[in-house]
Amino acid sequence: MAELRDVLIETMLLDExxxxxxxxxxxxxxxxxxxxxxxxxxxxxxxxxNLDTLKLGSVTPFEREIIAKMVRLGTAPMGLxxxxxxxxxxxxxxxxxxxxEMSGYSLTALRGENLRLLQxxxxxxxxxxxxxxxxxxxxxxxxxxxxxxxDGTRFKNRVTIVPLTGPDGSITNWLGVQKAxxxxxx
Ligand SMILES: Cc1cc2nc3c(=O)[nH]c(=O)nc-3n(C[C@H](O)[C@H](O)[C@H](O)COP(=O)(O)O)c2cc1C
Numbered sequence: 001m002a003e004l005r006d007v008l009i010e011t012m013l014l015d016e017x018x019x020x021x022x023x024x025x026x027x028x029x030x031x032x033x034x035x036x037x038x039x040x041x042x043x044x045x046x047x048x049x050n051l052d053t054l055k056l057g058s059v060t061p062f063e064r065e066i067i068a069k070m071v072r073l074g075t076a077p078m079g080l081x082x083x084x085x086x087x088x089x090x091x092x093x094x095x096x097x098x099x100x101e102m103s104g105y106s107l108t109a110l111r112g113e114n115l116r117l118l119q120x121x122x123x124x125x126x127x128x129x130x131x132x133x134x135x136x137x138x139x140x141x142x143x144x145x146x147x148x149x150x151d152g153t154r155f156k157n158r159v160t161i162v163p164l165t166g167p168d169g170s171i172t173n174w175l176g177v178q179k180a181x182x183x184x185x186x
Contacts, residue, residue: 004030005177008078009162012069012175019069032076057111059093060084062166063173067094074098077179081115084173086163089114090135093173102157102180104150115176118147122154131161138163138171144181156182 007030011022026032059067063084070080079099083090091112100107103118110117119128127145134141140162147157158179166172 005078005158005160005179008073008076008080008177009160009175012066012073012080013162013164016065016068023072030076032073060166060172062164063093066164066173066175070094070096079103079176079178081176081178082173083115083176084164086171086173090174099176099178102149102155102178103147109150118149118157120146120148120154122146131159134161135174154184155180 007026011019011026014022063082066082070082073080074097076096076098079102080096081099082093082095084093092110092115095103095105095107095110100110103110116128123146127143130141130143140160142158142160144156144158146154148154158181160177162175162177163171164173164175
């Protein structure tokens with residue numbers, strides 16, 4: 001699974017044209033279900049228009065570009081989350097369908113929240129500190145920690161956070177890749 005995580009991250013970071021070329025191969029190799037209604041030949045303009053119907057509020061052009069890719073990978077077997085602005089407390093901008101199903105939260109409930117809202121009594125403070133350290137020095141980190149769904153049940157979450165460099169060369173956002181790897185009973 002680490003391999004798929006790395007491929008997803010790498011794919012998200014491609015420019016739009018290369019991403020569109022790469023996506024069909026990714027879907028084939030990892031047997032991902034892509035999200036309708038965004039057929040591969042749909043133009044970026046159409047996708048962005050569809051984003052407006054998601055009522056995301058104000059998003060930067062860079063965020064729109066990333067979110068358009070996330071929508072395409074919405075049911076990939078790992079959740080994808082975008083937070084920003086990076087210099088604030090990383091409020092959530094967008095979360096894919098897989099992440100919403102995994103966490104039990106709707107996009108409306110998550111938007112504007114820091115994802116520490118998933119943490120609770122069983123969450124290991126050392127893992128949280130590892131994420132915090134990565135954020136402080138703008139470096140990618142991966143941890144496994146207990147998170148809590150909206151209904152209060154807990155699951156072990158493998159979280160990778162990746163700093164995203166915007167058009168002006170500074171880090172504007174963070175990408176999260178999340179995988180539920182166990183439950184309280186397993
Ligand atoms: C993009 C992104 C995704 C994150 N996803 C999660 C997550 O799924 N679960 C979690 O417990 N923390 C997640 N975090 C970490 C928290 O948002 C927060 O950074 C962490 O708790 C450390 O900060 P704190 O010590 O101020 O809480 C994520 C952070 C970022 C930037």
